Amino acid sequence: METKREGVLKRTLSKNVLGKQDTEPHVLRKTVDNDREKQEKISENASTTSKMVTGIMDQETLDRICNRYNRKDKLVVQHCESICKEIQRRYPEYVIHVYAAYKKENERKIVFVVTVMWDFDLKENDIGYRMIKRNYGDISTEGIDISTSKEEKELMISAEEHKKLSLCISKYSDKLMDHHRYLNVISGSFVRSKNYKPSSLCLTKESCMALYVYVKGFIPIEEDAFQTTYDGVSVDIREGLFFPYGMATEYHENIKMGCMITRHTGMSTNLGGTLGGFIDHPLYGLCCITCAHAMMRPEEMKFCVENKGEIASPHVYSSDIVNQPKCVAYQHNKIGRVVQAIYKEGNHSEAGVEVALIQIEDRPPVSGEFPETTINGMTIFVIE
Structure with a gap:
C-alpha cells in the first residue's frame, strides 16, 4: 500500500534545473501577438519602475506581473525559470537546486525554494529574492x-x-x-x-x-x-525523501542484506542485483531472495511467464554461480545458486510478485544487520 518515486529527488537535484513544465493550456494565453504585446508592456514598465539585475527580472517586477496575470502564465513561468538559473549561476558550488513556488493562502506571492550544501549560509539579501532555504537532505521529522x-x-x-x-x-x-x-x-x-x-x-x-x-x-x-x-x-x-538503498559493493565474509550480488552466466554480461532478506525454505534450506529480473536469464524469464509465473529446477541453469560481490578470478566469492523464481504481474487490487530464490551454499549470514554503504571512503547509510 505504498508508491515511491525511485530516486526522483536525487535525480531532480542532480540535474540542477526545473523539472518538466506544466502541459495544461494557460487560460490567458491567446495568441503570439498578445504575448509579444504583453512582453513589451512589461519591459516598458520595468525600465521605469524597477531595476533588472544582469538582465534578470527582480522580485518587485515579478510580483507585479504575477498580480497582473497569474502564476501559471507563460511569461511568469519563463521569468521564474531564468531567476532559478541565475541563482544557481551565482553560487554553482553551493546551490544544488532552485524552484519557484507559492503558498496555498497566497497564489500570487512567489517564493524561491533554494536547496544548498550544509555549510553554506545564504540569505534573501544575498540573492535579492523572496526565499526559503533548505539544506540538502534536511526535512521535517x-x-x-x-x-x-x-x-x-x-x-x-x-x-x-x-x-x-x-x-x-x-x-x-x-x-x-x-x-x-x-x-x-x-x-x-x-x-x-x-x-x-x-x-x-x-x-x-x-x-x-x-x-x-x-x-x-x-x-x-x-x-x-x-x-x-x-x-x-x-x-x-x-x-519525506525516497532514495533507493545503495548496495554495498565490498566483499563480506558473511553475507548481509543489501550486499551486491552477481550471477556468473559465462556470457559477456553477467546478471546482478542486491541481496534481499533470508528465509528457511522447507526444501532448499537457508536461502536469500532478490528480484527475479536481476538474476534470471531472458530464456528463464520467458519460461517463467509461460508457465504460470514460476520456474524451478531443472529449468533453471544450476551451473550459474551467484557471487558476492561479483565473480573475480582466483577469488572465492561464491555464495550459492538460483533454484527458483516467481514472476506474476499485479493489478489495481492485487500486488505483483517478482522474486528469485538463491540457495546459500557458502558464507551464510550471522546477523540481520545491513552493511555500511560507502562512497569514496565516506559512510553514507547504515541500518542496524
Missing part, C-alpha cells in the same frame, strides 16, 4: 515521528477501510506522481497529523493517503495544490 508512533503501529482499521484506502492509492498514484514532480512517496496511514511541532505530535485516528513531498506548503508555480480528499479518502501531506 514529522513523517518519521508519525511512522514510529505508538498510534500508527497499534491502531487497526476494518477490512473495508483498508480496501478503500488501497484502491484509492492504486487509482491515483500514477496521476499524482505525473502531476506533482516533488511528490516522492504515497503511502497509506491510519492516523493524521495536525499542527505538527517537534515537541508536540498531535495525531487523530483516521485512515488517509499520506503524501510525502520535498518541502511542505511550498507548491511549484505550475502545479495546483493537492485535493483535501480523493474518493472520500483524506490526504495528509508530510515531508
Whole structure:
C-alpha cells in the first residue's frame, strides 16, 4: 500500500534545473501577438519602475506581473525559470537546486525554494529574492515521528477501510506522481497529523493517503495544490525523501542484506542485483531472495511467464554461480545458486510478485544487520 518515486529527488537535484513544465493550456494565453504585446508592456514598465539585475527580472517586477496575470502564465513561468538559473549561476558550488513556488493562502506571492550544501549560509539579501532555504537532505521529522508512533503501529482499521484506502492509492498514484514532480512517496496511514511541532505530535485516528513531498506548503508555480480528499479518502501531506538503498559493493565474509550480488552466466554480461532478506525454505534450506529480473536469464524469464509465473529446477541453469560481490578470478566469492523464481504481474487490487530464490551454499549470514554503504571512503547509510 505504498508508491515511491525511485530516486526522483536525487535525480531532480542532480540535474540542477526545473523539472518538466506544466502541459495544461494557460487560460490567458491567446495568441503570439498578445504575448509579444504583453512582453513589451512589461519591459516598458520595468525600465521605469524597477531595476533588472544582469538582465534578470527582480522580485518587485515579478510580483507585479504575477498580480497582473497569474502564476501559471507563460511569461511568469519563463521569468521564474531564468531567476532559478541565475541563482544557481551565482553560487554553482553551493546551490544544488532552485524552484519557484507559492503558498496555498497566497497564489500570487512567489517564493524561491533554494536547496544548498550544509555549510553554506545564504540569505534573501544575498540573492535579492523572496526565499526559503533548505539544506540538502534536511526535512521535517514529522513523517518519521508519525511512522514510529505508538498510534500508527497499534491502531487497526476494518477490512473495508483498508480496501478503500488501497484502491484509492492504486487509482491515483500514477496521476499524482505525473502531476506533482516533488511528490516522492504515497503511502497509506491510519492516523493524521495536525499542527505538527517537534515537541508536540498531535495525531487523530483516521485512515488517509499520506503524501510525502520535498518541502511542505511550498507548491511549484505550475502545479495546483493537492485535493483535501480523493474518493472520500483524506490526504495528509508530510515531508519525506525516497532514495533507493545503495548496495554495498565490498566483499563480506558473511553475507548481509543489501550486499551486491552477481550471477556468473559465462556470457559477456553477467546478471546482478542486491541481496534481499533470508528465509528457511522447507526444501532448499537457508536461502536469500532478490528480484527475479536481476538474476534470471531472458530464456528463464520467458519460461517463467509461460508457465504460470514460476520456474524451478531443472529449468533453471544450476551451473550459474551467484557471487558476492561479483565473480573475480582466483577469488572465492561464491555464495550459492538460483533454484527458483516467481514472476506474476499485479493489478489495481492485487500486488505483483517478482522474486528469485538463491540457495546459500557458502558464507551464510550471522546477523540481520545491513552493511555500511560507502562512497569514496565516506559512510553514507547504515541500518542496524
